[in-house]
Amino acid sequence: MNLMLPDSGLIFWMTIIFAIVFFILAKFGFPMITGMVEKRAKRIDDAISAARKAEEAIAHLDQEKERIISETRAEQAQMKKEAAQERDRMIAEAQDQARAEAQKIIEDARQKIAEERDAALREVRREVAILSLSIAEKIVRENLSSDEKQKALADKMADEASDLYGVSKS
């Protein structure tokens, strides 16, 4: 059957035609298409990796932000704490100062009071002495109105003076 026998003329033409088609397509056709598609694929890959990098950078930024925030928080807390300490210290200092001041005032007052009292006491003694002298004068005057009485008194005083002397001697 001639269906199974390859015809030489057809082989000849097929070889030539296929060679020409192959030459044209291999030179101008397919490498153009595959090359361009590969270029595009590469570009898409690049874009994807760039996006991934950007994502990573964003994640990194997020971390950075978190870190900064927490750092700031810590700093804030520290500052608060320091401020509180400072305040406490100042309050304590002020209290101490006030206390010292008050002490001093009290001390002064006490001293003044003591001085005043001494002065008052002296005055009172002086008054009492004057008073007792005047009283004594009146009494003496009364007692010395008669001779007997003068004599009695002189005796008495002599006794007293001897007693006093004796007591002081003993």
Next chain:
Amino acid sequence: MKLFKFIAVLLLMSLWQPVSAQEKLEDDVKDGSVDVADMLFGHIGDSYGWHITDWNGKHVTIPLPCIVRSSTGWHCFMSSELEHGHRYEGLFIAQEGRYQDKIVEYGENGEIIRPFDISITKNVASLMFTAVLLVFLVLYTARWYRRNDASEKAPKGFAGLMEMMVMMVNDDLVKPSIGPDYRKYTPYLLTVFFFIFLSNLLGIVPFFPGGANVTGNIAVTLVLALCTFVAINLFANRHYWKEILWPDVPVFLKFPIPLMQIIEIFGMITKPFSLMVRLFANILAGHAMILGLVSVIFVTAKLGPVINGSMTVVTMLFGVFMDCLELLVAFIQAYVFTMLSSVFIGMSRQEEH
């Protein structure tokens, strides 16, 4: 299920009147009104003119140039010169014998000899048409890439379709089969794929520029298989040749009698041979099936209107089915040829493991 019963009954009915039908059919064949075998082989074989249709009892044929080198030198003429048994400068078309339907001449002793014949036959014309169409389609696609920046956007329309198919062959067939240095082979394998695919598709088209049985012709598939054979063996590495010439088997299998070498070389040839026969037989069978189905309509024309009418319906259904199947086969055969070619090429480039 109902449809199948219907078809089965119709088929049985057509078988039921064999005696009278047979006689009638034989009469018809003698009359020359229906000669299925002749029609079938006429369509799937090659011819010098491109027969398009019959119009008012006349053949409408596109004459094609015949280029023949006979004993009297080169002859170049149109195929219409040889129609109806006419002779041209001692050349004529043999009606029977070994060279049936080929241009022959009488030798010195009166025997029929065949001259060197590179006529532009129907298949060659179809090949040229396919080649021009293919080059146009691919260059048209490539032009898009030249005019546009493909890294910015993807093509739409036809260029997009071509890109999809090119990249399917490139990424799914060539790249995994051949390995890292697949780029060298991509143009060849893509050309083979599109050439076979387009030829197959044009073969299904029933009217003029299509309809020729190009990839169902063994000469065409022979050339394609030879190209693959060259591609396999030309760039094969040392390991491949070592496996063939000095395989890793006990010495007595390869030394005084080169048993393994013979088997390996036989295997070298069977690979492209299987490619050749697979494509050829698949496309040929598809064409034969469709033509056979269509001719059922004409064969049953003389069996009465009922049978003919019902058979026409059945035939049309089968014909539509077969055409769809052929569309699938057109793609599958191109795919398989390309895939096996790349697998064989990949095997010839395998490193020692």
